[in-house]
Amino acid sequence: MALLDGTPKAPTSGRISLPLIADPLNRPYQKVDTDNGKAAVTDYKIIGQTAGRTLIELFPHTGRTHQLRVHCAHRLGLGTPIAGDSLYGHPADRLYLHAEAITFRHPATGKEMTFERTAGFRQAICRRTDKDDIQTEQTQTQGK
Secondary structure, three states, X not given: OEEEOOOOOOOOEEEEEOOEEEXXXXXOOXXXXXXXXXXXXXXXXXXXXXXXXXXXXXXXXOOOOOHHHHHHHOOOOOOOOEOEOOOOOOEOOOOOEOOOEEEEEOOOOOOEEEEEOOOHHHHHHHHHHHHHHHHHHXXXXXXX
């Protein structure tokens, strides 16, 4: 889950496939490199938009360094950085990127374990979007 600092000019869902490589002259940045980069694939789904921000679910299929951050910010990806991303966007009070679920096998027991936690900013944006929708509906109804 991420909160983007703007509104991407992209479909409401899709796949980003941009190969990534470390930028040796500008560490710790990663860059898109179609010749030498390693495969990096992310699926996304836009959940809502309000006040110039976009709430989006991100589903990485690979685990490259800064993959989600680059895929959101790069012009060949979503072209819209994650809010608070001081490397690929603009700093804020925090980086608005949150893993809502993680699953792995316990190394000793082999048991599959899942941990979930809803991002606090998801709830705040969804409430704000609901209020905006209600205000829009009321305005349209009053005009009839």
